[in-house]
Amino acid sequence: MTTTDIPRPADVGSRRSVSRKRPRRTATGGLRQAVSATTLLWIMACLYGFPVLWFILSSLKPSSDLFSYPLTLVPHNPTLSGFKAAWDSANFSQYFINTAIVCVVTTILTVGVSCCTGYALAKYDNKWLKFFFICILATTMLPSEVMLAPEFLVVRNLGLYNSFAGIILPAVLTATGCFMFRQFFLTVPDELVEAARIDGARELAIFARIMVPLSRPIMLTLAILSFQWRWNDYIWPLLMLNDPNKFTVQIGIQSIVGAQNINWSVLLGASVISMIPLIAIFLVFQKYVMGADINAGLKD
Amino acid sequence: MTKRASVVSVSSPSPPRRRSKYTLAPLVLIAANVVLFALFFVWPAVIGLLYSFTNYTGVGAFQWIGLDNYQNLFGDSTFYDALTRTLLYTVLFVPLNFVVSLLAANLVVSKHAKGGSVARVIFFIPWLLSPIVVGVLWRWMFGENFGLVNYVIEKFGGDAVPWQSNADLSLLVVVMAAAWAWTGFTMLLFIAAIKNVPVSYYEAASLDGAGPWRQFFSITLPSIAPTSFIVILLNTINSMKEYPVFVALNNGGPGTSNNLLVQYIYETGFKRGQIGYASAASFVLMLILMAVAIIQLIVNRRVENR
Numbered sequence: 001m002t003t004t005d006i007p008r009p010a011d012v013g014s015r016r017s018v019s020r021k022r023p024r025r026t027a028t029g030g031l032r033q034a035v036s037a038t039t040l041l042w043i044m045a046c047l048y049g050f051p052v053l054w055f056i057l058s059s060l061k062p063s064s065d066l067f068s069y070p071l072t073l074v075p076h077n078p079t080l081s082g083f084k085a086a087w088d089s090a091n092f093s094q095y096f097i098n099t100a101i102v103c104v105v106t107t108i109l110t111v112g113v114s115c116c117t118g119y120a121l122a123k124y125d126n127k128w129l130k131f132f133f134i135c136i137l138a139t140t141m142l143p144s145e146v147m148l149a150p151e152f153l154v155v156r157n158l159g160l161y162n163s164f165a166g167i168i169l170p171a172v173l174t175a176t177g178c179f180m181f182r183q184f185f186l187t188v189p190d191e192l193v194e195a196a197r198i199d200g201a202r203e204l205a206i207f208a209r210i211m212v213p214l215s216r217p218i219m220l221t222l223a224i225l226s227f228q229w230r231w232n233d234y235i236w237p238l239l240m241l242n243d244p245n246k247f248t249v250q251i252g253i254q255s256i257v258g259a260q261n262i263n264w265s266v267l268l269g270a271s272v273i274s275m276i277p278l279i280a281i282f283l284v285f286q287k288y289v290m291g292a293d294i295n296a297g298l299k300d
Numbered sequence: 301m302t303k304r305a306s307v308v309s310v311s312s313p314s315p316p317r318r319r320s321k322y323t324l325a326p327l328v329l330i331a332a333n334v335v336l337f338a339l340f341f342v343w344p345a346v347i348g349l350l351y352s353f354t355n356y357t358g359v360g361a362f363q364w365i366g367l368d369n370y371q372n373l374f375g376d377s378t379f380y381d382a383l384t385r386t387l388l389y390t391v392l393f394v395p396l397n398f399v400v401s402l403l404a405a406n407l408v409v410s411k412h413a414k415g416g417s418v419a420r421v422i423f424f425i426p427w428l429l430s431p432i433v434v435g436v437l438w439r440w441m442f443g444e445n446f447g448l449v450n451y452v453i454e455k456f457g458g459d460a461v462p463w464q465s466n467a468d469l470s471l472l473v474v475v476m477a478a479a480w481a482w483t484g485f486t487m488l489l490f491i492a493a494i495k496n497v498p499v500s501y502y503e504a505a506s507l508d509g510a511g512p513w514r515q516f517f518s519i520t521l522p523s524i525a526p527t528s529f530i531v532i533l534l535n536t537i538n539s540m541k542e543y544p545v546f547v548a549l550n551n552g553g554p555g556t557s558n559n560l561l562v563q564y565i566y567e568t569g570f571k572r573g574q575i576g577y578a579s580a581a582s583f584v585l586m587l588i589l590m591a592v593a594i595i596q597l598i599v600n601r602r603v604e605n606r
Contacts, residue, residue, distance in 0.1 A: 150348030232430030
C-alpha cells in the first residue's frame with residue numbers, strides 16, 4: 001500500500017528535466033506569478049528558519065544577556081560559555097558518548113539486518129516468507145508506544161534492563177528498512193542472480209558479493225534515517241536506563257528542563273550541541289535523504 | 301510479489317525455475333529479524349494482552365480480574381481527559397500539518413519560485429531536531445515573561461499572552477511546534493507525489509486557460525490523493541502517540557490538563573506500578589489506532605472506486 005506511488009530517485013530526475021521544457025506562460029503573467037510565488041516561498045522559509053536561528057543566536061549570549069531587555073537578535077558579546085557550561089555540567093559529555101555508541105551500533109545492526117531481510121523478501125519465493133512479510137507489516141500497525149509496559153517487562157526478563165543492549169536490540173527490526181531494501185532488490189534483475197547461480201556461486205555468496213555492494217545508496221539512506229531515529233529517541237531510553245552514567249543526550253536535556261529552576265544558558269547550550277551532529281550529517285548527505293524513497297513503511 | 305513474478309515469466313524467454321526450492325539461504329537471511337520479531341513484538345503483545353486482564357504491578361503475584369481494568373478505565377476521568385485532549389490535539393495537528401506541508405511542497409517545486417532547493421533544506425531542518433529540542437525551542441520562544449513572541453506582542457502595544465498558564469493556548473503552542481517540526485518530512489512525500497503528476501495535464505489545463513488555483517484543485521490535489529491518504533493516516537497515528545514534545549514544552553501542563561494518552565500510560569504503568577491497568581489503556585489506544593486505520597482504508601477505497 002505504501003510502496004507504490006512514490007517514484008524512485010531516478011524517475012524524479014527525469015520527470016523534472018521534462019518539466020523544465022514546459023512552455024512559458026505569457027511574459028507579464030509569468031513574471032507576476034514568479035514574484036508572488038517566490039515571495040510566499042521565502043516568507044514561509046523565514047518563518048520556518050527563524051526559530052532555529054533565534055535559538056542558536058540566543059545560545060551564544062552570555063547568561064546575563066539572555067533576559068536583558070530590549071531583546072536583541074544578534075548577541076552583543078558572543079560567547080561559548082553556555083556550551084562550555086552544558087558540556088561540563090551533569091555528565092553531558094558522557095551522555096554524548098553514550099548516545100553516539102547507541103546510535104552507531106543500532107544503525108550498523110539495522111542496516112545489516114534489514115538488508116538481509118529485504119533481499120530474502122525480494123528474491124525468494126516461499127510461502128513462509130510471504131507470511132513473514134505480513135508479520136513485518138503488522139509491526140507498523142502496532143506502534144511501540146502502545147506496548148510500552150509489556151515491552152519493558154520483556155526486556156527486563158531478558159536481563160537487559162539498564163543496559164545499552166536493552167535500547168539497541170528492540171530497535172533493530174524496522175519495517176521501513178526492510179521495505180526500502182525489498183523495493184530496491186525488486187528492481188535488480190533476477191537474471192543477475194540466475195547467472196551467478198549458473199556460474200556455481202552459492203546463495204549467500206551471491207548476496208554478499210554481488211547484492212550487498214549494489215545496495216550501497218539504500219544503505220546510506222537507511223543509515224541516516226536510523227541514526228536520526230535513535231539520536232532523537234526519548235521515551236524508550238528513559239524507561240530502560242536508571243543509571244545516570246548511561247543516560248542519553250535527550251534524557252540529559254529533559255532533566256535540565258525538569259529542574260526546579262531552569263538554567264536556560266545550560267539548556268540552550270546543551271540543546272544546540274545535541275542538534276549539531278544530525279544537522280552536520282544531514283547537510284553532508286542531503287541529496288540521499290531528499291531523493292530517498294522514504295515512503296516505504298515510515299515507522300521508526 | 302505475485303504481480304512481479306508474472307511480469308518476469310512474460311519477459312524472459314524460458315520460465316524461471318521455481319525458487320521455492322531454496323530454503324536454507326532465505327532462512328539464514330531473515331533469521332535475525334524473526335528472532336527480534338518474536339522477542340520484541342509477539343511476546344510483548346501477548347503478555348500485554350494477558351496482563352490487561354490482571355492486576356499485575358510489575359513484581360510479585362497477580363490476580364486474574366477479567367474486564368475490570370477496562371471498566372475502570374471508562375470510569376476514570378483522568379483517562380477520559382487524556383483521551384479527549386489527545387483527540388483534540390490530533391484534530392488540530394493533522395489538518396494544519398497537511399495544509400502547510402502541501403503549501404511548502406507546491407512552492408518548492410513551483411517553477412515560478414526562486415530558491416526552492418535552499419528553502420527545501422530550511423523546511424527540512426526542523427524535522428532533524430529531536431522532539432525534546434523542539435519542545436525546549438518553542439518553550440524558549442513562547443515563554444510568558446521572557447519569550448520572544450510576547451516581547452514582540454508587547455512591543456506592538458498588545459498584552460502578554462499566557463502561553464503557558466492557559467491550557468488551551470498551551471495546547472495550541474504544541475500543535476504549532478509539532479506542525480513546524482513535521483513539515484519537512486510530510487513535504488518530502490508531497491514533493492515526490494507532485495513531481496509524479498504528468499506534465500501534460502498541466503499543459504492541457506493551461507491551454508484551456510485554467511489559472512494556478514484551478515490547476516491545483518483540479519489536477520494536483522486529485523492526482524496526489526493516494527499520498528494525501530498516507531499522510532493523513534500516518535499523521536493521525538503519530539499524533540495519537542505524541543509525548544516527548546509535550547514533556548519538553550509544558551510537561552502536560554498547566555497542571556495535568558494536557559496530559560496525553562501515552563503520558564497517561566507512562567504515569568500509571570511506570571510511576572504508579574499499575575502494569576495491568578496501563579496495559580489495558582495501551583490496548584484501548586491500539587484499538588483506536590486500528591479503527592482509524594480501518595476507517596481511512598474504507599474511505600480511501602470508496603474514493604478510488606468512485
